[in-house]
Amino acid sequence: MSVQATAAEMVAPGKGILAADESIATMSARLEKAGVAPTEENRRAYRELLVTTPGLADGISGVILCDETFRQSTSDGQTFPAALAGAGLLPGIKVDTGAKPLAGAPGEKVTEGLDGLRERLTEYAGLGARFAKWRAVIVIGDGRPGSWARRANAHALARYAGLCQEAGVVPIVEPEVLMDGEHSMAACAAATTATLVDVFAELREAGVALAGAVLKPNMVVPGKSSGELADPEQVAKATVATLRGVVPEEVAGIAFLSGGQPVTQATENLAAMQGFDVPWPLTFSFGRALVDPALAAWQGQPERVEAGQDALADRVRCNSAALNGGELARDDVA
Secondary structure: OOHHHHHHHHOOOOOEEEEEOOOHHHHHHHHHHOOOOOOHHHHHHHHHHHHOOOOHHHOEEEEEEOHHHHOOEOOOOOEHHHHHHHOOOEEEEEOOOOEEEOOOOOOOEEEOOOOOHHHHHHHHHHHOOOEEEEEEEEOOEOOEOOHHHHHHHHHHHHHHHHHHHHOOOEEEEEEEEOOOOOOOHHHHHHHHHHHHHHHHHHHHHOOOOHHHOEEOOOOOOOOOOOOOOOOHHHHHHHHHHHHHHHOOOOOOEEEEOOOOOOHHHHHHHHHHHHHOOOOOOEEEOOOHHHHHHHHHHHOOOHHHHHHHHHHHHHHHHHHHHHHOOOHHHHHHHO
16 A cells, blocks of 8 residues: 555545554653553553554544564463454554654754664555554744754654655654743744645655655644633634644644643534634544543553443544544533
């Protein structure tokens, strides 16, 4: 199947993408916070709870996993990619190795992981990966983001995307402008615009087929510590206006990250965007906004697996409803 066909499947009507690709350190910290021992087996069991949720494919097209989970197996002996494919879900893999301090740009980062990526993508494709993800981190504040940080991250995203398509894997291109900070909503819009301009310039230069790529951006929201409030209509209007100005029409789709927004707020903002006339599907690729309730319900107890799956299924239903009209989803998350 071509990358264009796979990308279209990833953003199919009424479906989003589940991000279950936290690093070992991040996942272990979240397990500890939930009162669960941060062991390899508990990380595996938690991811199995997620991917074996009954009916998950009704509202989810694919699941992003980290390297550890991608190589593990479910309780019945299937590899995770095989279990996903058997459930009608596309297996995805996070391939970056994290954001590190960028030389010459104090307080800013660049995502690493390009060394050996061609070979790793070939291996992942052989193991069943249909798409991949690479996250760039962009900060706002004190003159940031600077042009050097934006260009460095855009260049890395373009090289990654080109290698993905060479391997027959769809790239999710994720330039996240963080909501951490005291910046205004207008500052978020400006930083997001500047970042996306650089990203698409580099993608074009690298010859990336945009119809075979999915963009995973942040929503345009005020900084978490700004004190500024924005309702879903304001977020939707600002976000869509920003994207319209810089995202080429041929991009396969836009799957928003939740970025640490409260669970229901991310869904309400997503719902409010659905009434706009745009050339791409606007869907979701949420992590915490989908899985946090599942982790809280599970608590690491085998007898509570069904409760965890019910919590995930509920959040998936709410976000799928958001894509199919919006108002129903708002009633669901009130």
